[in-house]
Amino acid sequence: MSNVDACTLSVLLGNYFPCLIFYQKNNIENLDIFNHVRKINNQWTLDLAAMSRSKSFARLFHEDFLAVWDENEAIKKNGNADVIRFFVDSENGKFLCEFSKLKNADLVNIGKGDISEMFLEELNYDDSKPVWEDWDFSKLVYHKPSNIYKAFAYYAHKKYTLSGFGLVKLCNENDESTKASTTDRLLLEGSKSLDEMVRQQIPETTDFRITRMAAFFELEQEVLESVPTGGSIYTPTEAEVFIKQLKGRITNFLYTKKFEAEGGVEDWEETLDPAERANVRNHMNKIGQYIDNEEDYSKYRTVKQTGTYREKVKLLNELIRKPSIHEPYTRSERDVIEGLSRKLSPSVSLDKQLKDGETGESFSLIDTISEKNNIPVEDRLSWAVYFENVFKHQFNEAGMKKFLECIPEHFDRYPFEEDDSGNVKMSKYSEKMFFPLYCSAAGITEDRVMWKPFLVKIRLVVDSINKSRKDLRSVL
Numbered sequence: 464m465s466n467v468d469a470c471t472l473s474v475l476l477g478n479y480f481p482c483l484i485f486y487q488k489n490n491i492e493n494l495d496i497f498n499h500v501r502k503i504n505n506q507w508t509l510d511l512a513a514m515s516r517s518k519s520f521a522r523l524f525h526e527d528f529l530a531v532w533d534e535n536e537a538i539k540k541n542g543n544a545d546v547i548r549f550f551v552d553s554e555n556g557k558f559l560c561e562f563s564k565l566k567n568a569d570l571v572n573i574g575k576g577d578i579s580e581m582f583l584e585e586l587n588y589d590d591s592k593p594v595w596e597d598w599d600f601s602k603l604v605y606h607k608p609s610n611i612y613k614a615f616a617y618y619a620h621k622k623y624t625l626s627g628f629g630l631v632k633l634c635n636e637n638d639e640s641t642k643a644s645t646t647d648r649l650l651l652e653g654s655k656s657l658d659e660m661v662r663q664q665i666p667e668t669t670d671f672r673i674t675r676m677a678a679f680f681e682l683e684q685e686v687l688e689s690v691p692t693g694g695s696i697y698t699p700t701e702a703e704v705f706i707k708q709l710k711g712r713i714t715n716f717l718y719t720k721k722f723e724a725e726g727g728v729e730d731w732e733e734t735l736d737p738a739e740r741a742n743v744r745n746h747m748n749k750i751g752q753y754i755d756n757e758e759d760y761s762k763y764r765t766v767k768q769t770g771t772y773r774e775k776v777k778l779l780n781e782l783i784r785k786p787s788i789h790e791p792y793t794r795s796e797r798d799v800i801e802g803l804s805r806k807l808s809p810s811v812s813l814d815k816q817l818k819d820g821e822t823g824e825s826f827s828l829i830d831t832i833s834e835k836n837n838i839p840v841e842d843r844l845s846w847a848v849y850f851e852n853v854f855k856h857q858f859n860e861a862g863m864k865k866f867l868e869c870i871p872e873h874f875d876r877y878p879f880e881e882d883d884s885g886n887v888k889m890s891k892y893s894e895k896m897f898f899p900l901y902c903s904a905a906g907i908t909e910d911r912v913m914w915k916p917f918l919v920k921i922r923l924v925v926d927s928i929n930k931s932r933k934d935l936r937s938v939l
Contacts, residue, residue, distance in 0.1 A: 467500045467507050475500065475509055478543050480523065484593045495519040511546065522610040523594070525550040548583070551615050555579035558619045561697045565627055567634045570644075577646035578622050582615050605685040616696050617688040622650065624687055627699035628660075629653030650757040654764055656702070657683075658751065664706045665713065673771060680768035682712060735772055739803060743775050746800060750779060753788045773807045780804040794891075801892065805899060849927045853920050857905055866904035873897055879925075886929045894921060 467475075476485050476496070485496045495517065499510045511532065515524035523546065525531065537549040555578055562568060583589070585603055592598070600607075600614040604621070608614040629652035633644060644652075661668060661683070668679055686709050690696050700708070735743070747767050754760045759782070766778045779800045782788050789797075847867045858866055877893035889897070898917055907913060 467497070467502075471507050472496070472500065475507060479509055479511065479546050480594075481543060481545055482547070482588055482591060483523075484591050520594070523547065525553075525612050547588075547611060550612060551579050551583065552576060554612060554615055555619060557697045558623050561695070562623050562626065562699055565630060565699065567630060570634070571630060571649060572644060573626060573646045573649060578619055579615070581622070581646075582618050586611075586614075604688055605681055606688055620690065620696050620699075621684070621687040624699045624705065625650050625653030625657065627653070628656040628702055631702065632656040647757045651755070651760050654757070654760050655751065657687075658764065660702060660706060661709075665710065673769075677769035679713070680765070683709060683768075686712060735803070735807070739806075740772060742799065743772055743779070743803065746779050746796075747775055750782055750788065753791055754782070755787045759785075776800065776803045776807050798892075798895070801895065805895075849924045849931075853924045853927065854901075857901075857920075862904050862906060866901065869900045869904060873900060885932065887932070888925055889921065894918060897921065 476483070486494050499514045499517065499520075501508055501510050511524075512529060514520045515528045528546075528550070531550070531553060532546070533549075534544045537544045537546070540552065541548055555576065558578065559573070559575065562573065582603065586598065586600070598611060598614070600611075604614055604617040606613075606617045608617060626646065626649040629644075629649035632652045632655070633649075668676070671679060686705065687700075689708065691700055691704050691708060694700070694704075747763075751760070751763060751767070754763055763778065763782070766774050770778070783792050783797050783800055792800075847870065850867060850870060851863060854866065855863070873893075873896070877890065877896055879887035880890055881887050898914065901917055902908065902913065
């Protein structure tokens with residue numbers, strides 16, 4: 464065992480494995496890593512060759528480590544001799560080389576290290592991780608790899624295959640922007656192409672219910688990661704070959720009896736009638752064409768294939784607020800989605816006691832709302848007067864207090880609109896979002912019967928505010 468001190472050992476490990484923790488600070492005795500520290504030419508170094516053969520550390524090394532490792536090249540590329548990053552980059556180079564052989568690959572601008580960086584980022588590689596713990600690759604790939612290099616191989620094969628689909632799609636469409644296409648654009652177009660291929664080639668999937676669709680999605684992703692018979696992991700799979708692979712795996716899956724009896728939905732899902740569920744499905748089909756980045760589309764595909772109705776409605780509600788998606792949707796379409804979102808949102812009392820996950824302290828929604836008020840005190844007080852005057856018969860003292868404390872937060876998120884005359888008004892959307900707060904504070908059920916009386920009163924409040932503003936302007 465070497466006599467290297469802890470500080471020197473930390474520097475060594477930080478150079479070769481900067482994102483791994485090899486020992487706990489209070490326990491650095493009898494560690495395997497000491498067996499691999501050598502002093503050569505009066506300098507401490509790690510015997511990487513011995514480590515690569517060690518049972519404790521072998522999984523940190525690529526199987527071709529001894530033949531490929533070039534410490535000087537690693538330092539030149541990354542500023543340190545990061546063993547893992549060097550081999551992930553090296554593997555990525557092989558994938559990129561094969562992708563460059565595809566027809567029209569020279570037309571696109573796929574970054575040299577884009578896919579490897581995506582992989583490391585999604586893996587949270589830069590977060591310090593104890594070497595004795597296994598990495599969790601389940602969010603990146605559906606196969607179960609034994610080490611990081613095999614995980615990257617599955618991941619990269621899937622990503623370069625999707626990029627190939629995207630390349631073909633753009634070229635077939637004679638898209639003028641093909642030459643400027645980045646990796647993100649290729650992946651986005653590739654995912655859209657994949658969805659279209661599956662719809663056309665395996666139309667039975669469009670009728671799948673959630674349970675079967677979730678299982679099919681996992682199968683689809685696994686096939687994307689897989690290598691066709693006689694193929695190479697580094698070569699992107701062509702679309703025709705992929706569909707053939709998928710059909711070969713899906714035959715029994717489509718007709719197996721275990722899915723015939725699938726059924727049962729969560730109670731909250733029962734609140735959507737058949738027409739509303741059809742509406743959700745239609746909007747999920749429509750919205751995909753407007754998504755303009757790979758990250759959103761990846762999330763969209765996952766939720767569309769495996770998500771519950773609640774998750775789908777939540778995602779729709781998020782997406783229609785994005786500038787690129789908001790415009791193609793009419794006000795009535797957005798109102799429908801927002802209405803479905805409110806219907807599937809659990810009703811929570813404003814003073815229900817919740818617990819902070821980190822501190823364990825109790826708090827209520829009304830506490831949270833109050834803490835976020837960023838509106839000047841004088842505005843809050845003046846608004847409170849108008850709301851209190853109009854709604855004074857709807858609440859007891861405690862209910863009115865809750866109601867008034869909701870107001871600043873609401874108008875911070877959904878501010879008044881002002882016309883050319885200086886009068887303010889609430890948008891229809893703001894009125895609809897304010898209604899659940901009113902019902903909760905009043906302790907009443909959110910009911911259509913209550914909507915019109917609420918609307919009359921809220922507009923009386925706005926009229927009062929405008930009258931006050933007009934009077935103030937006349938004085939000034």
